[in-house]
Amino acid sequence: MKKSEVIKAIIIIAFIYIGLQVFVAPAYLDREERNLKISAGQFERLLKLLSALQLQVFVIDPELLSDTQLSWEDPSHLVSGRKSITFGHLHEIHTKHQMERYRLHFETIGYRYVSTASFSPVTGLSSPSHHFLCSQALTVHVVVWFNRTRDTVWTDQVNWLYPSQPEDSCHLDGKYFYNYSRLFDSFNLTKRGAFLVPSPTEKFLQEVPDSQLVECNRTRARQYMDKYGQNYTEEDKVFMRKARQTVSRAKQYLDEMGIPFWLSSGTCLGWFRQCDIIPYSKDVDLGIFIKHFNADLIHAFEQGGFFLKHIFGKVSDSYELSFQSGDIKLDLFFFYEAADHAWNGGTHHETGQKYKYIFPKFSLCWTIFLDLKVRVPCPSQPYIEANYGKNWLEPVHVWEWNRSPPNVRDNGLWPQEEWKEVIQVF
Numbered sequence: 001m002k003k004s005e006v007i008k009a010i011i012i013i014a015f016i017y018i019g020l021q022v023f024v025a026p027a028y029l030d031r032e033e034r035n036l037k038i039s040a041g042q043f044e045r046l047l048k049l050l051s052a053l054q055l056q057v058f059v060i061d062p063e064l065l066s067d068t069q070l071s072w073e074d075p076s077h078l079v080s081g082r083k084s085i086t087f088g089h090l091h092e093i094h095t096k097h098q099m100e101r102y103r104l105h106f107e108t109i110g111y112r113y114v115s116t117a118s119f120s121p122v123t124g125l126s127s128p129s130h131h132f133l134c135s136q137a138l139t140v141h142v143v144v145w146f147n148r149t150r151d152t153v154w155t156d157q158v159n160w161l162y163p164s165q166p167e168d169s170c171h172l173d174g175k176y177f178y179n180y181s182r183l184f185d186s187f188n189l190t191k192r193g194a195f196l197v198p199s200p201t202e203k204f205l206q207e208v209p210d211s212q213l214v215e216c217n218r219t220r221a222r223q224y225m226d227k228y229g230q231n232y233t234e235e236d237k238v239f240m241r242k243a244r245q246t247v248s249r250a251k252q253y254l255d256e257m258g259i260p261f262w263l264s265s266g267t268c269l270g271w272f273r274q275c276d277i278i279p280y281s282k283d284v285d286l287g288i289f290i291k292h293f294n295a296d297l298i299h300a301f302e303q304g305g306f307f308l309k310h311i312f313g314k315v316s317d318s319y320e321l322s323f324q325s326g327d328i329k330l331d332l333f334f335f336y337e338a339a340d341h342a343w344n345g346g347t348h349h350e351t352g353q354k355y356k357y358i359f360p361k362f363s364l365c366w367t368i369f370l371d372l373k374v375r376v377p378c379p380s381q382p383y384i385e386a387n388y389g390k391n392w393l394e395p396v397h398v399w400e401w402n403r404s405p406p407n408v409r410d411n412g413l414w415p416q417e418e419w420k421e422v423i424q425v426f
């Protein structure tokens, strides 16, 4: 072999070697790892872009907010090993179509932009409610927060209309802020490293698991009003105003004591059917799980100007409190949880007869009732139907508390010697 041929061969081998290194070898590297390396730089570029576009985002991802090991100074650290990250963005009118206009910017740095919209129950207008920025390695989910009442904010669930769910390049794990609309107390934003987070962060995190919001059905309420009229007397209107005020005061005391409560019986039916107080109901009914009973409760209501009317039952069985404020009666029903149902008790103060009201198991959701953030049983319809039967949609003016409800059962008699304790009328 000539010297020149040897050199040629060496050069060819060198080229093949370099070619293998440059074009083929990377394919053997862990794909995942390469993607993440790309994503770290890409993520920082996205943050810079959002900031340049004055789209202020804050971290709401519960896994990140509760992670004490994270370095919040370093954006790449925040997304390292993750396929998605969840941000919040406070709704501002002028951002309505901004994101669409910036589509090209996002694409230039390797993110595909997809959004979903929602109708605001406050304004009746449609607004984008979720933004997804999807690259090969990372999906940035931006959840839009809307003002609701004076001191609450809400987010909607993801509603894919068309072109249904994006099938490629978006990692939609659907874990958080995805499946339900949610209601939160308003929060401030505070800096944590290079990011903004809701403040107080602990409170925000505590709210996440039980933040599901169910809206009162306005269509149903309108149909009910069309059918049965809204011909309220002055007296009705006064009652409705006072009843709302009673819910509001009870909420204040119970919230201060950290006792979760929900709209029950007639007050719940009014919310579900009419989005309002039932004018002929003449009282306000709230439910509380007995496990949340706190002995300070009676005192707090008395301090607040309620008069304790009666105590029926005892904490271990069929407990029930009734207060009066002016001409409004407020009933607090305490609920007991069994393996496959929940129940509350009733007591006839003259005969000592005990009753049991049986409900299918339920959890609690938030709703907005007459501008108040309160809980309702969830799902609501089975609860209503247990209590009022399948004909709950029809107004019934004559209702006997111990005979009419389909879910009431006789539950024996209180022993005479216990009456002094379990039947206290003031």
Ligand SMILES: *[C@@H]1O[C@H](CO)[C@@H](O)[C@H](O)[C@H]1NC(C)=O
Pocket (backbone or CB within 6 Å): 091, 092, 093, 147, 150
């Ligand atoms: C939402 O409420 C906050 C605080 O009350 C207020 O500063 C902000 O302007 C409101 N945003 C919109 C879009 O109304």
Ligand SMILES: *[C@@H]1O[C@H](CO)[C@@H](O)[C@H](O)[C@H]1NC(C)=O
Pocket (backbone or CB within 6 Å): 173, 174, 175, 176, 178, 179
């Ligand atoms: C939310 O919905 C998605 C899609 O239906 C589902 O895959 C996911 O498990 C749900 N997440 C929760 C927390 O229910």
Ligand SMILES: *[C@@H]1O[C@H](CO)[C@@H](O)[C@H](O)[C@H]1NC(C)=O
Pocket (backbone or CB within 6 Å): 186, 187, 188, 199, 200
């Ligand atoms: C938000 O900040 C304002 C002003 O500092 C404060 O009055 C308010 O209580 C804060 N709200 C929350 C939920 O922390």
Ligand SMILES: *[C@@H]1O[C@H](CO)[C@@H](O)[C@H](O)[C@H]1NC(C)=O
Pocket (backbone or CB within 6 Å): 217, 218, 219, 220, 223
């Ligand atoms: C609201 O009520 C209407 C009329 O009763 C019903 O057709 C509709 O399904 C309800 N909507 C929801 C979300 O439950």
Ligand SMILES: *[C@@H]1O[C@H](CO)[C@@H](O)[C@H](O)[C@H]1NC(C)=O
Pocket (backbone or CB within 6 Å): 229, 231
């Ligand atoms: C409303 O009620 C009043 C008094 O009950 C009655 O005189 C009036 O005719 C009713 N109006 C309608 C539109 O039903």
